[in-house]
Amino acid sequence: MKILITGRPGVGKTTLFSRVVSELRRSYSTAGFVCPEVRESGTRIGFKVIDLMSGYEGWLAISIDKLGSCRGPRIGKYCVLENEVERVMARTRASLPTASIIAIDEIGPMELNIKSSKEVIDLAISMDKPGIFVVHYRLASEIASRLKGSGVSYKLYMVDPVNRDKLYNEILSLALRIVSEYKQI
Numbered sequence: 001m002k003i004l005i006t007g008r009p010g011v012g013k014t015t016l017f018s019r020v021v022s023e024l025r026r027s028y029s030t031a032g033f034v035c036p037e038v039r040e041s042g043t044r045i046g047f048k049v050i051d052l053m054s055g056y057e058g059w060l061a062i063s064i065d066k067l068g069s070c071r072g073p074r075i076g077k078y079c080v081l082e083n084e085v086e087r088v089m090a091r092t093r094a095s096l097p098t099a100s101i102i103a104i105d106e107i108g109p110m111e112l113n114i115k116s117s118k119e120v121i122d123l124a125i126s127m128d129k130p131g132i133f134v135v136h137y138r139l140a141s142e143i144a145s146r147l148k149g150s151g152v153s154y155k156l157y158m159v160d161p162v163n164r165d166k167l168y169n170e171i172l173s174l175a176l177r178i179v180s181e182y183k184q185i
Contacts, residue, residue: 007158013159020172032099049085050088061075064078100183
């Protein structure tokens, strides 16, 4: 079973995800990656990509304004650092088979437009292993349809400022249950 967390930007998806995953990691090996934004003086300058199992990190993308020029692929105002993403994704891909649960924040347009992260996302979605994924709100129905079409069960949570705190216990309880059931197989 996969848990999908979605909602508009700024509603608390990443905070909710981080709280749940932090608790899961206390008892279960967790593979996957997160892509936190990086800010300087209050302005977003890019995104890191961090492998959850090893802590290994690199740049996912940096604003072209910050870099001055871009030699790699561009996504919006960002320059993708493909070599760094590939190094992190190699570690993530290698850790997926041994993990009890897979966690990704986020499955979004940028991550799906980079070959190495898209491959890891595709693998994580297709694996017969519990997963918890933050999904960009414009992609939630597409990812849900893909899971349904593959016969993978999922639960989609739409986060908003009113329900985000209440969802923590529900999502954590479900995640603990599905990991426990998976470990018993």
